[in-house]
Amino acid sequence: MKYLLLLALLISCAGDKPGFVQVDDPKIKFVEEPMKNTALFVVLKNSGGKDVSLVKASSTISEAVELHEMIMDGGEMKMRPVDKMVVKAGSSLELKPGGLHIMFIGLKEPLQLDEKKTVQLFFDNGQEFTLEVPIQNVDKDMHHHHH
Numbered sequence: 001m002k003y004l005l006l007l008a009l010l011i012s013c014a015g016d017k018p019g020f021v022q023v024d025d026p027k028i029k030f031v032e033e034p035m036k037n038t039a040l041f042v043v044l045k046n047s048g049g050k051d052v053s054l055v056k057a058s059s060t061i062s063e064a065v066e067l068h069e070m071i072m073d074g075g076e077m078k079m080r081p082v083d084k085m086v087v088k089a090g091s092s093l094e095l096k097p098g099g100l101h102i103m104f105i106g107l108k109e110p111l112q113l114d115e116k117k118t119v120q121l122f123f124d125n126g127q128e129f130t131l132e133v134p135i136q137n138v139d140k141d142m143h144h145h146h147h
């Protein structure tokens, strides 16, 4: 019982500080024709006291924009849509190759390296971002940033 009270107190305290998201290092993976799909990677930081979720991304560069995750299915990596991506209070979430990503399906025009494209991100705390995202060789970058 005491534990429950304490928990309730902790939750109400955390509630005093809303979630606050910052967006860092967004990039769109460069792909060449005939590929019609690509992905956006970005680091989402939540410096607030409440979890915040990315609930939607939009752009005019493709027919559809979806939030995706990678899963193992019968020894095979597959991706599938998710409703949201949760950025925990006080931590960050990295969208990266092989993991969570924002998927562009059906590119309307060929991509050009280093060109920037406008992408909007929407979070469930009401935050919205309009980003000018550079098109980069993401796979090459990954080798440099290996942890």
Ligand SMILES: [Cu+2]
Binding pocket: 039, 068, 069, 079, 080, 101, 102, 103
């Ligand atoms: Cu995907």
